Amino acid sequence: MISARTVPATSPSQQRTTDSIHLMNSSLPGYHGCLLRIDLTTGVSGQVALDETLLRSTIGGSGLGVELLLRAGAAECDPLSSDASIAFVFSPLVGSPLTTSAKFAVVSKSPLTGRINDSLASSGFALAGKKTGHDALVLTGRAPRLSILVIDEGGVRLESAEAYRGLSTRETERRLRENLGSEFQTATVGLAGERQVLFATISHDGRHAGRGGSGAVLGSKNIKAIAVRGSVRPHWAEPAALVELARKFSEKSFGPATAKYRELGTASNLLTFNRLHVLPTRNFQQGSFAGAEAISPEQISVARERTRSSCMACTIGCEHLYGLQNGTGSVRLEYENLFALGPLCGIDDPEVILAASRLCDDLGLDTISAGGTIAFAMECVERGLLDEPWLKFGDGASLLRSLDLIATGDRLGQLLAQGSRRMAHAIGHDSIDFAPQVKGLEIPGYDPRGLQTMALGFAVGSRGADHNRSGAYEVDFSTAVDRCNVGPESAHLAVETEDKAALMDSLILCKFLRGVFTDFFSESAEILRLVTGWEVTANELRQTAGRIVTNKKRFNIRAGWTPDEDTLPPRMLRQALPDDPRAALSKESLGGLIRAYNLARGWSAEGWI
Amino acid sequence: MQVVVELFGIARARAGVARTTAVGDCLGDVLADLAAQFPPLAESCIAGRTLRPGFLANLGGQRFVTAPDTPLADGDTVLLLPLDAGG
Ligand code: SF4
Numbered sequence: 001m002i003s004a005r006t007v008p009a010t011s012p013s014q015q016r017t018t019d020s021i022h023l024m025n026s027s028l029p030g031y032h033g034c035l036l037r038i039d040l041t042t043g044v045s046g047q048v049a050l051d052e053t054l055l056r057s058t059i060g061g062s063g064l065g066v067e068l069l070l071r072a073g074a075a076e077c078d079p080l081s082s083d084a085s086i087a088f089v090f091s092p093l094v095g096s097p098l099t100t101s102a103k104f105a106v107v108s109k110s111p112l113t114g115r116i117n118d119s120l121a122s123s124g125f126a127l128a129g130k131k132t133g134h135d136a137l138v139l140t141g142r143a144p145r146l147s148i149l150v151i152d153e154g155g156v157r158l159e160s161a162e163a164y165r166g167l168s169t170r171e172t173e174r175r176l177r178e179n180l181g182s183e184f185q186t187a188t189v190g191l192a193g194e195r196q197v198l199f200a201t202i203s204h205d206g207r208h209a210g211r212g213g214s215g216a217v218l219g220s221k222n223i224k225a226i227a228v229r230g231s232v233r234p235h236w237a238e239p240a241a242l243v244e245l246a247r248k249f250s251e252k253s254f255g256p257a258t259a260k261y262r263e264l265g266t267a268s269n270l271l272t273f274n275r276l277h278v279l280p281t282r283n284f285q286q287g288s289f290a291g292a293e294a295i296s297p298e299q300i301s302v303a304r305e306r307t308r309s310s311c312m313a314c315t316i317g318c319e320h321l322y323g324l325q326n327g328t329g330s331v332r333l334e335y336e337n338l339f340a341l342g343p344l345c346g347i348d349d350p351e352v353i354l355a356a357s358r359l360c361d362d363l364g365l366d367t368i369s370a371g372g373t374i375a376f377a378m379e380c381v382e383r384g385l386l387d388e389p390w391l392k393f394g395d396g397a398s399l400l401r402s403l404d405l406i407a408t409g410d411r412l413g414q415l416l417a418q419g420s421r422r423m424a425h426a427i428g429h430d431s432i433d434f435a436p437q438v439k440g441l442e443i444p445g446y447d448p449r450g451l452q453t454m455a456l457g458f459a460v461g462s463r464g465a466d467h468n469r470s471g472a473y474e475v476d477f478s479t480a481v482d483r484c485n486v487g488p489e490s491a492h493l494a495v496e497t498e499d500k501a502a503l504m505d506s507l508i509l510c511k512f513l514r515g516v517f518t519d520f521f522s523e524s525a526e527i528l529r530l531v532t533g534w535e536v537t538a539n540e541l542r543q544t545a546g547r548i549v550t551n552k553k554r555f556n557i558r559a560g561w562t563p564d565e566d567t568l569p570p571r572m573l574r575q576a577l578p579d580d581p582r583a584a585l586s587k588e589s590l591g592g593l594i595r596a597y598n599l600a601r602g603w604s605a606e607g608w609i
Numbered sequence: 610m611q612v613v614v615e616l617f618g619i620a621r622a623r624a625g626v627a628r629t630t631a632v633g634d635c636l637g638d639v640l641a642d643l644a645a646q647f648p649p650l651a652e653s654c655i656a657g658r659t660l661r662p663g664f665l666a667n668l669g670g671q672r673f674v675t676a677p678d679t680p681l682a683d684g685d686t687v688l689l690l691p692l693d694a695g696g
Contacts, residue, residue, distance in 0.1 A: 256653060256661065256662070256663050257662070257663055259619050259653065259663075260618055260619050260663075260691045263619065263622060264618060264619065264622065268617075268618045268619075268691075269618075271617055271618075272617045272618060272690055272691075275615065275617065275670055275688065276667070276670055277670065298621075477665065477673065477690075477692060478665070478673060478692075479665075479673050479674060479675055479676075482672070483673075484671075515663060515692075580670075582671070
């Protein structure tokens with residue numbers, strides 16, 4: 001159903017525009033009941049109705065996004081072609097008083113993996129985007145020149161982005177607010193997105209839809225930024241009860257379940273992981289790092305100012321920012337950028353790690369893939385496979401120079417910009433053996449050999465090695481299994497954590513809230529009931545979560561998935577961790593876990609649905 | 610029995626030390642001793658002879674344990690960790 005028409009350009013900088021958007025009236029609480037589809041090639045945009053059956057079976061966020069992309073035929077497209085779609089998807093909870101609910105999902109086919117990619121982020125973009133009167137914004141086509149896509153009460157228009165070309169994500173956001181007005185919320189790409197680095201991010205309020213290269217997809221569409229403003233709010237089914245429930249959740253979010261995030265931030269994982277020998281070091285060649293104490297948040301904060309911040313509409317506030325010693329501002333430090341730009345590259349200088357994190361933020365680079373790819377290149381140099389003698393483990397200047405090269409693109413930069421899997425194929429000499437990736441996505445900061453339920457989660461992950469779509473490390477950090485000798489009985493536990501993540505990513509709530517729930521599926525059902533009025537049960541939500549995971553698999557199968565890509569880098573299946581000989585996996589042991597997982601999902605033993 | 614205790618994350622922040630010693634024949638005894646030595650640690654991490662929700666113990670970096678009657682030997686190392694390892 002298309003309700004907006006194109007009209008001719010009205011000024012040289014305003015390339016295309018539509019009439020104002022005629023909003024559909026949704027009787028469905030929590031939703032607007034439609035998405036906005038924008039063809040960037042033709043400039044035509046229009047609303048498409050979303051029926052209740054679809055919304056109830058997918059909820060929103062990742063769940064809805066994957067289904068929309070399947071219907072758009074995105075699995076079969078080149079993700080950087082003009083035919084490809086990218087969806088910014090909200091959820092029924094966005095705009096509600098529930099803590100951590102100001103989130104959106106960016107869903108597309110990943111140019112890094114060629115598989116489904118759903119990245120989540122928090123910011124005012126979610127609130128303002130939903131207030132445009134849509135449950136999702138779906139972009140296809142390619143703008144004729146670098147543009148800002150503006151969506152507001154006046155309609156949809158493309159404005160020239162020439163003045164923003166090459167700017168950092170931060171500076172782009174600042175200037176956009178200055179030029180358009182502070183009521184606009186923006187999602188931007190940095191130089192990395194403009195250059196289609198395959199692990200470029202989309203940034204907003206300093207947060208990133210980080211993994212899998214959604215920034216490259218937006219860059220390929222010639223979109224430097226999306227700016228949204230709106231004032232349309234859906235109603236809630238039971239507003240008074242929802243406010244009361246939200247108050248209780250906020251209260252609980254100040255309790256012990258989130259103390260770690262509030263007081264220390266995720267970076268405090270570093271010393272724990274180091275002690276357990278699962279801290280990926282020097283491209284996963286070791287599981288502990290001699291310089292770990294020096295770069296721990298406890299140590300970094302001794303000589304630096306530390307401040308706390310939070311995403312929009314969050315009462316937890318896990319963000320810990322550390323001042324750079326050269327006085328040029330402060331940097332958000334999380335476990336993932338700390339490990340990837342620190343131990344993984346052998347770096348023990350906190351100032352370098354902070355500067356590298358800042359650079360990744362500004363360029364719009366996924367820190368895990370950036371660190372993983374550079375660490376891989378460092379090992380290639382060590383082994384004489386790459387003739388770049390300056391690129392060495394432990395050398396901070398090497399790390400910073402490599403990051404610059406990725407975005408500015410000399411020959412080595414172009415190679416690095418493709419991620420470790422493609423780089424290994426280009427280098428040859430069996431270097432794929434130690435490329436730190438699954439399905440092309442660089443592995444996060446958990447050595448799978450010492451966290452073997454997580455190993456399973458990484459291997460079967462629909463978007464590759466990912467700690468946000470599978471929380472299986474929770475199983476390893478428990479008395480339920482022996483983390484270094486996990487058997488097939490852990491498969492159903494891996495399924496359970498993946499299902500929980502799928503539901504959280506569709507509702508969309510922050511994962512750091514998970515400890516606040518006593519009975520996750522039942523309480524989620526109650527939340528959804530108060531927002532939408534649906535009499536949902538815990539059992540229905542379990543089935544929905546399982547269906548969302550299967551839908552991601554469906555997407556991947558259409559995109560060309562085969563069972564042999566559910567694995568880990570060969571070296572990890574051959575060599576135990578040198579610092580913990582118990583931490584060993586084999587092709588056979590991982591294969592047994594994968595078969596058990598597939599059967600627990602109700603798929604064939606090989607993983608076909 | 611005397612055991613070495615290593616503390617991480619919130620447990621370290623509350624106790625104010627990264628490493629200490631405690632006495633006891635089982636995990637429950639050691640937790641009770643730690644609670645007596647470090648009252649702020651007791652407030653957030655230890656309830657009597659058990660760990661509060663959100664915390665775990667680990668023996669020697671290998672096996673996670675929570676049961677108070679888990680036996681300990683002289684010289685064992687007990688790690689006190691936040692349960693939530695995610696980032
Ligand atoms: S807990 Fe952290 S990541 Fe989650 S919404 Fe709050 S500030 Fe953002």
